[in-house]
Amino acid sequence: MYRYDEFDDRFVRERVSQFRSQVERRLSGALTEDEFKPLRLQNGLYLQLHAYMLRVAVPYGTLDSRQMRQLAMIAERWDKGYGHFTTRQNIQYNWPKLADVPDILEALADVGMHAIQTSGNCIRNVTADHFAGAADDEIEDPRPTAEIVRQWSNGHPEFAFLPRKFKIAVTGSPNDRAVTKAHDIGLRMLRNTLGEPGYEVIVGGGMGRTPMIGKVIREFLPKAELLPYLEAVLRVYNLHGRRDNKYKARIKILVHEAKLETIRAEVEDEFRRLRAESDGPTLALSPEEITRIEAYFTPPAFEELPDADSDLDAALMADATFRDWMKTNVVGHRKSGYRIVTVSLKPIGSAPGDASAEQMRALADIAARYSLDELRVSHEQNIVLPHVRAADLPEVFACLQQADLATANIGLVSDIIACPGMDYCALATARSIPVAQELSKRFADPALAKDIGKLQIKISGCINACGHHHVGHIGILGLEKAGVESYQITLGGDATETTAIGERAGPGFAYDEVVPAIERLLDAYRALRLTDDETFLQTYRRLGATPFKAALYSQATNGSRPAVPVTQGPRAQGPVAQGPLPQAAVAAPGEYVFYHF
Amino acid sequence: MPIVNDTGFTDEATPAPLLSLAALESGGGDARCGLEVANDTDARDLASHFSRVDLIAVTFPNFADGRGFSLARRLRALGYRGRLRAKGHMIADQYPMARACGFDEVEIDETLAQRQPESHWVSAAKLQGHALQARR
Numbered sequence: 001m002y003r004y005d006e007f008d009d010r011f012v013r014e015r016v017s018q019f020r021s022q023v024e025r026r027l028s029g030a031l032t033e034d035e036f037k038p039l040r041l042q043n044g045l046y047l048q049l050h051a052y053m054l055r056v057a058v059p060y061g062t063l064d065s066r067q068m069r070q071l072a073m074i075a076e077r078w079d080k081g082y083g084h085f086t087t088r089q090n091i092q093y094n095w096p097k098l099a100d101v102p103d104i105l106e107a108l109a110d111v112g113m114h115a116i117q118t119s120g121n122c123i124r125n126v127t128a129d130h131f132a133g134a135a136d137d138e139i140e141d142p143r144p145t146a147e148i149v150r151q152w153s154n155g156h157p158e159f160a161f162l163p164r165k166f167k168i169a170v171t172g173s174p175n176d177r178a179v180t181k182a183h184d185i186g187l188r189m190l191r192n193t194l195g196e197p198g199y200e201v202i203v204g205g206g207m208g209r210t211p212m213i214g215k216v217i218r219e220f221l222p223k224a225e226l227l228p229y230l231e232a233v234l235r236v237y238n239l240h241g242r243r244d245n246k247y248k249a250r251i252k253i254l255v256h257e258a259k260l261e262t263i264r265a266e267v268e269d270e271f272r273r274l275r276a277e278s279d280g281p282t283l284a285l286s287p288e289e290i291t292r293i294e295a296y297f298t299p300p301a302f303e304e305l306p307d308a309d310s311d312l313d314a315a316l317m318a319d320a321t322f323r324d325w326m327k328t329n330v331v332g333h334r335k336s337g338y339r340i341v342t343v344s345l346k347p348i349g350s351a352p353g354d355a356s357a358e359q360m361r362a363l364a365d366i367a368a369r370y371s372l373d374e375l376r377v378s379h380e381q382n383i384v385l386p387h388v389r390a391a392d393l394p395e396v397f398a399c400l401q402q403a404d405l406a407t408a409n410i411g412l413v414s415d416i417i418a419c420p421g422m423d424y425c426a427l428a429t430a431r432s433i434p435v436a437q438e439l440s441k442r443f444a445d446p447a448l449a450k451d452i453g454k455l456q457i458k459i460s461g462c463i464n465a466c467g468h469h470h471v472g473h474i475g476i477l478g479l480e481k482a483g484v485e486s487y488q489i490t491l492g493g494d495a496t497e498t499t500a501i502g503e504r505a506g507p508g509f510a511y512d513e514v515v516p517a518i519e520r521l522l523d524a525y526r527a528l529r530l531t532d533d534e535t536f537l538q539t540y541r542r543l544g545a546t547p548f549k550a551a552l553y554s555q556a557t558n559g560s561r562p563a564v565p566v567t568q569g570p571r572a573q574g575p576v577a578q579g580p581l582p583q584a585a586v587a588a589p590g591e592y593v594f595y596h597f
Numbered sequence: 598m599p600i601v602n603d604t605g606f607t608d609e610a611t612p613a614p615l616l617s618l619a620a621l622e623s624g625g626g627d628a629r630c631g632l633e634v635a636n637d638t639d640a641r642d643l644a645s646h647f648s649r650v651d652l653i654a655v656t657f658p659n660f661a662d663g664r665g666f667s668l669a670r671r672l673r674a675l676g677y678r679g680r681l682r683a684k685g686h687m688i689a690d691q692y693p694m695a696r697a698c699g700f701d702e703v704e705i706d707e708t709l710a711q712r713q714p715e716s717h718w719v720s721a722a723k724l725q726g727h728a729l730q731a732r733r
Contacts (some may be wrong), residue, residue: 018690021720022690025713025717029712030712030713030714030717031688032712034661035660035688039690121661157666157693157695157696157697158666158667158670158694158697158698159663159666160663160666160691160694161660161661161662161663161691162663235667235670235671238664238666238667239637239664239668239671243662243664273674273675274674277674
């Protein structure tokens with residue numbers, strides 16, 4: 001794992017004291033609210049519906065047990081005892097007090113962490129395949145590249161006031177688990193015909209209100225040239241990206257409007273100039289620099305083990321619950337005798353991605369003992385134990401059971417991605433967590449979930465699409481229409497290397513119609529599939545949308561049930577709220593205040 | 598209008614009158630002058646004038662509009678070695694960024710100078726070279 005050097009430590013400490021000073025200068029009036037806002041955002045601090053929210057960066061989703069324990073401590077000391085893992089591999093605290101934030105940042109700095117550039121119109125925290133360094137299909141570990149990008153982008157003086165946010169993701173496997181085609185820049189590691197390592201560079205992907213699949217701007221970029229090329233792309237974007245309309249300010253719109261060929265030519269021109277720059281520090285990476293960063297990610301001390309284990313086989317024979325969990329939550333490892341475990345943060349009826357301080361500590365303990373001290377946060381809002389010995393799996397499972405973390409649902413119907421929605425977010429137009437909770441409860445029966453098979457449901461509570469609904473096999477988008485929540489359903493999205501944007505099925509559904517609609521959809525799927533092994537997505541691709549739309553709208557949906565008014569009540573129960581949903585408050589249309597920032 | 602550099606506020610006079618690009622091009626002659634350009638100017642259009650301008654001022658209409666930073670980097674990359682000034686709405690926290698992008702100084706208006714006095718800019722100036730970037 002990467003360890004902060006003196007430079008990182010000094011940088012992060014200085015940012016903390018700088019932020020203290022910025023808070024003081026805001027209070028004194030030296031900084032206006034408008035001037036303070038981007039400074040606050042670039043230090044991870046949002047103003048939400050009910051409180052501030054602090055988004056902590058977890059670069060490429062990698063944590064060790066010490067860091068996870070500190071995250072637990074922060075949750076207990078300064079929040080309500082839990083944290084929320086996000087689709088960008090970060091963790092959010094939903095209830096910090098402004099006055100405590102500098103102290104929280106100090107506590108993060110103590111374990112080599114920060115909240116820098118987790119928000120604002122800058123290059124955001126870089127993400128990568130959560131199975132990096134463990135996946136059996138990996139060409140090359142993406143983390144050294146992600147770390148190089150982190151060092152280059154954190155505090156970059158030229159790119160702190162971009163037209164809009166900028167997200168970079170890296171994958172080192174042909175099977176894309178990092179959604180690289182839905183990022184401003186996606187980097188796919190590959191080798192050219194001479195066997196030299198480099199990247200395919202994808203630009204202009206994104207979700208939001210105008211979803212777009214990224215396009216290949218460079219088929220092969222040699223590894224050493226990564227930073228000059230990224231700098232060239234960012235410079236062209238900074239100079240030419242639209243600033244007249246925040247909804248048209250992402251690079252995807254620039255690429256779309258100016259055409260890929262034009263942007264490619266501009267970038268290549270800038271790239272040539274950057275490579276030719278002789279004075280000042282050069283951005284090109286020397287082999288020594290690449291080796292220095294790669295050394296941080298040297299594989300841990302794996303034991304030489306046979307891949308089969310008789311104790312594991314015995315445990316599998318003896319315990320059907322364990323067997324089910326193994327099937328869904330455990331996959332192969334590049335090293336014989338090891339497995340990758342995904343810990344579900346989606347117990348039935350819970351808020352996706354929430355973990356209590358106790359659970360974080362349990363995960364830290366398990367990682368320290370059984371996973372060579374490593375943890376990963378996945379963009380699917382789960383936690384990965386990347387290096388578990390096959391023989392230890394029964395014990396790991398037992399430990400997870402004790403911490404209420406042994407739900408066997410990875411990749412199944414209840415493994416739902418959901419944004420915070422109206423329970424927290426000032427931008428949200430509808431609730432998303434309660435929809436996820438209700439769906440999870442409806443499909444709680446393990447036999448039913450198993451029968452439905454591989455399925456990704458993704459829910460966003462507004463058009464900004466933080467819940468990735470565009471790339472869900474089933475996407476659910478919560479909007480507000482005339483004061484009531486209305487949920488649009490999209491079908492056939494795909495977040496992998498065969499990226500696809502889901503197709504909108506038709507008119508929206510009221511809040512309490514969503515679960516029955518999904519039920520009808522999945523009943524139809526089970527009736528339509530050719531074999532039990534044909535997944536929802538495969539069946540959809542074979543038959544097209546028509547039979548699924550028919551199932552969705554097979555009964556009157558408009559006006560058949562009373563619509564539920566939009567509410568903004570805080571969801572204060574914590575991470576494992578299983579009780580009834582808060583009663584919706586009755587409010588007149590137009591009463592809602594939306595804070596935009 | 599205060600000019601800010603690494604030492605704080607200075608009263609040093611602008612070396613030459615600041616002309617727009619159009620005025621410079623129509624004026625002709627060899628007289629040395631300064632140039633004031635908007636942040637959406639193409640740096641390549643200025644390259645032929647580098648030898649006769651003593652100062653280029655890039656305007657910042659709003660502190661949140663970061664185009665000027667990239668324009669400065671481009672001007673330096675194209676070989677401009679004269680004085681480079683950021684002019685307009687820039688806040689003290691951006692001073693180290695401006696310097697790292699190739700600006701020598703910042704010109705702010707009196708109102709901003711009152712709200713963000715010299716000490717704020719001097720503190721910010723001390724944070725130069727501390728970005729992670731500078732390690733390489």
